[in-house]
Amino acid sequence: MAHEEWLERAEIFGLGALDGDERSQFEAHLAGCRVCEGHLRETRETLAVFARSLAPVVPPQQVKARLLHQINPEVAPSIREGTRSRWFPWGISAGAFAAAGLLMTMTWSLYTTRQQLQRLQKEVASIQTGSILHETSIQFLSDPHARSAHLKGLAPSPDAMGHLLWNPETGKGVLITMGLPKNTPDKVYELWAIAGDEPVPAGTFSVEDKPHTLLKIPSLPQGKSFDKFAVTLEPAGGVPKPTGPMHLLGSL
Amino acid sequence: MSAQTINPATYLIQQVAQQDREAFSQLYDRFSNLVFTLAMRMLRVRSDAEDLLQEVFVQVWRQAENYSAERGSPEAWIINIARSRAIDKIRSIRRMEKSFVLTDDPARAESGENVESSAAESEARLAMNSALANLPEAQRKVLELAYFDGLTQSEIAERLAEPLGTVKTRMRSGIQRLREIVSSRAA
Numbered sequence: 001m002a003h004e005e006w007l008e009r010a011e012i013f014g015l016g017a018l019d020g021d022e023r024s025q026f027e028a029h030l031a032g033c034r035v036c037e038g039h040l041r042e043t044r045e046t047l048a049v050f051a052r053s054l055a056p057v058v059p060p061q062q063v064k065a066r067l068l069h070q071i072n073p074e075v076a077p078s079i080r081e082g083t084r085s086r087w088f089p090w091g092i093s094a095g096a097f098a099a100a101g102l103l104m105t106m107t108w109s110l111y112t113t114r115q116q117l118q119r120l121q122k123e124v125a126s127i128q129t130g131s132i133l134h135e136t137s138i139q140f141l142s143d144p145h146a147r148s149a150h151l152k153g154l155a156p157s158p159d160a161m162g163h164l165l166w167n168p169e170t171g172k173g174v175l176i177t178m179g180l181p182k183n184t185p186d187k188v189y190e191l192w193a194i195a196g197d198e199p200v201p202a203g204t205f206s207v208e209d210k211p212h213t214l215l216k217i218p219s220l221p222q223g224k225s226f227d228k229f230a231v232t233l234e235p236a237g238g239v240p241k242p243t244g245p246m247h248l249l250g251s252l
Numbered sequence: 253m254s255a256q257t258i259n260p261a262t263y264l265i266q267q268v269a270q271q272d273r274e275a276f277s278q279l280y281d282r283f284s285n286l287v288f289t290l291a292m293r294m295l296r297v298r299s300d301a302e303d304l305l306q307e308v309f310v311q312v313w314r315q316a317e318n319y320s321a322e323r324g325s326p327e328a329w330i331i332n333i334a335r336s337r338a339i340d341k342i343r344s345i346r347r348m349e350k351s352f353v354l355t356d357d358p359a360r361a362e363s364g365e366n367v368e369s370s371a372a373e374s375e376a377r378l379a380m381n382s383a384l385a386n387l388p389e390a391q392r393k394v395l396e397l398a399y400f401d402g403l404t405q406s407e408i409a410e411r412l413a414e415p416l417g418t419v420k421t422r423m424r425s426g427i428q429r430l431r432e433i434v435s436s437r438a439a
Contacts, residue, residue, distance in 0.1 A: 012405060012423055017398035020406065041323060045325060046430050046431045047427070047430070049383055050399045051286060054377075057289045059288035067280065152299060154297070155297065159299070194348070
């Protein structure tokens with residue numbers, strides 16, 4: 001091959017568009033060719049014009065705070081993370097204590113009005129859900145075989161997120177979601193466990209008014225190497241194969 | 253002894269290689285807008301762009317000692333890290349979405365919060381846009397599909413229903429033309 005052709009491949013490689021055998025052949029050639037290395041460098045400098053042509057967008061301050069914390073854990077993040085703050089079980093623990101407090105309050109509230117009682121009952125129900133979530137999550141967090149995945153919100157629900165704990169040996173797990181929009185009665189969210197490109201149904205759930213939703217994952221088929229999980233919005237009752245928009249996606 | 257001129261950003265990277273956190277903070281301030289802007293354009297989801305920005309600078313922190321000015325400008329080095337990571341994410345999502353209903357690109361796109369930049373930055377950006385505007389539309393199209401959308405030459409050929417050879421020619425011609433424009437402006 002004439003060297004001119006390697007230089008042409010260097011340009012497409014610099015663009016990130018070289019594929020197939022051409023890419024592997026060029027990478028092998030590049031390892032020992034200073035001329036192509038220089039041409040690749042010059043190509044990348046030229047192509048930077050695309051990045052520099054964009055109207056600038058300023059990142060939020062908390063990214064820098066998170067970053068500085070990551071490279072130097074002794075420095076606490078100076079700015080609290082907002083909607084993207086990580087779920088942490090200690091918060092749930094506090095909720096459990098609050099539940100106990102509320103139950104005591106209810107004991108002393110026998111003589112209060114019916115309206116007050118109903119309001120407190122609602123609060124207790126909410127906190128009891130938190131306690132269940134706590135117990136279930138602790139069970140998986142303390143399981144040495146359990147693995148976790150952070151599910152990110154995609155285009156239909158960019159601010160949503162999910163945390164999944166799953167034991168590959170038992171095939172059981174739990175999914176906690178936050179920020180998913182409330183589904184209509186004719187729809188349901190469906191979790192998918194994915195092995196390679198094959199999605200397997202892993203349970204359905206609805207999102208109501210609560211900020212968190214908990215799904216206990218039933219036993220998934222043995223022998224499959226699930227490494228990704230996704231949540232889609234499907235017709236009520238669920239479907240055997242995904243048909244609706246994907247709201248959450250993450251890898252183990 | 254002769255005075256040695258050194259690019260300020262190169263100096264910062266050298267300091268970062270010595271685990272200098274203050275230099276790292278300055279380097280972030282210098283390039284974070286560029287990386288985040290590029291990430292928003294490529295990934296189109298703000299949370300993904302924020303994650304990418306963080307990942308890029310963690311890599312910069314860990315690999316600063318591997319940087320050499322002979323291998324390119326700091327800007328091109330950081331952009332290359334950002335693009336490589338963004339393309340990996342795009343291709344991963346694309347592989348996943350083949351099993352699902354494809355998300356329409358316009359719906360996926362999130363609008364970024366553009367900011368007023370300095371007069372010098374605005375002028376530089378206008379010059380870059382002017383350079384791109386001088387490219388024939390067909391050449392600019394294939395370059396943008398590769399640069400921003402992470403498509404390979406074969407994928408672009410398939411999407412545009414054009415022969416692979418035509419796509420390659422347009423890419424190479426576009427890069428050559430862009431190189432000439434950029435060089436003439438720098439001269």
